[in-house]
Structures are given as C-alpha cells and as structure tokens.
Amino acid sequence: MRAVDQQAGPYGEFEAFVAGAAGRLLHVAVLLTGEPESARRLLADALARTYANWRRLRADDPYDFTRHELCAAFARTGWRHHGGSGVLARLSPPERLVVVLRLYEGLAEEVTAAQLGMPVERVRVLCNRAVSLLRSREAA
C-alpha cells in the first residue's frame, strides 16, 4: 500500500498491485508454459489488459481478473506451448490449466470448470489423469 500513498491514482494502485502479485502470477505462467520467456510475455499481455480495465473492475479482484486473462490467453495459444521444460512438461495444455487452477491456485472444481468453459466432469477427469501422470513420473 506504500505505492498508493506515494502516487495516487490508477497507476499508483496498479503499481502496488503488480508489486504484490506479479511474483505469484509469473509462477503460474511459468508452470503453464514451462519456459520463462513466453511466461513473461503472457503475463505482460494479461497485465496490460488489467490496466486497460482498471477503472471498470473496481469491485472485482484484479488478481482474479489477471489470472483469468492469463489462463484464457494460454488456452487460446496452448498448442504452441506443448513440451517445454517445466514441472508439467508431460501434461497437455488443458491438463496444465486444470492442475494449476485446481491444485496450485486452489479453486473449486465448479469455478475451474466455469473459467475454462468445460463441464465439471471433464475437470475431474483431467485432474485425476494429470495427478496420476505426475506421480508416475515422480516415482520413475
């Protein structure tokens, strides 16, 4: 909140928000893409859209908005990020999204399903498959 005191107005608020949330959001992006460079680009795009909508999302949580933009952008371009070298390298893009939203961000199944635009059943199936895949890799 220090930045808000220093510089009032939307930019000050936005700067304070980025200072607080960018680390975690970048971690989410790196988990999704598996490569730091495209993760940075994904996050920068999402943050730009958050700033463009800053006045309109007064009541909403900017963190949720940015994560939503990030995940939507990844879902659109996910096929480009097959592979990578991250922890989730062996998972498909939808599996990565479900694992990150459900297990890392701790969203409920219903919320994850709504955000990704898929039935709850599918979220459950993807999550279970991803968990068993990750555990089998860990055991090997």
Next chain:
Amino acid sequence: MSGLPDRKEAQVKQLLEGPYPVVPTGLAAGAAARGDRLLRRRRALRRFGWAVLFAAAVAFAVWASLTRPWAGPPTGISPPLEGW
C-alpha cells in the same frame, strides 16, 4: 471424501510449490503503457463508430427530406365525377 486422493493431490501440490521467479523490472510500467495504448485504441474505435453512425443518420435524413419516399406517386386517374 476419501483420504487417498487428497494425499495424492497433496504430493502434486508440493511439486507445484516453489520459489517465485524473479519479476523483470519495469513490468508494471510497460504493462501500464501498453494498457494505455489499448485504451486509447478502444476509445478511438468507439469514437469512429459513433461518427459513422451519426453520418449515416444525417445522410438518411437528407435523402428522406429530398425524395420524400412516404409521399406516394401522384395518381394519374381521377375519381369518376358524379352528383352534378
């Protein structure tokens, strides 16, 4: 609610945890600049749309006042003259 899936999920959660990566400097400033550009483009597009709509309305009004499409063509036939 069985304990086994929870334990499996907890293992995966541990796998996902980790130190946050270093945030590049100037991320906020760059994003704000691009967000501003995005806003400006959106505003310009909206203004352009309204201008087109206004121009179309004016053009229609001018055309309608000139051709008066609601006034039917004058009839060439007069009604029969009766009751003199």
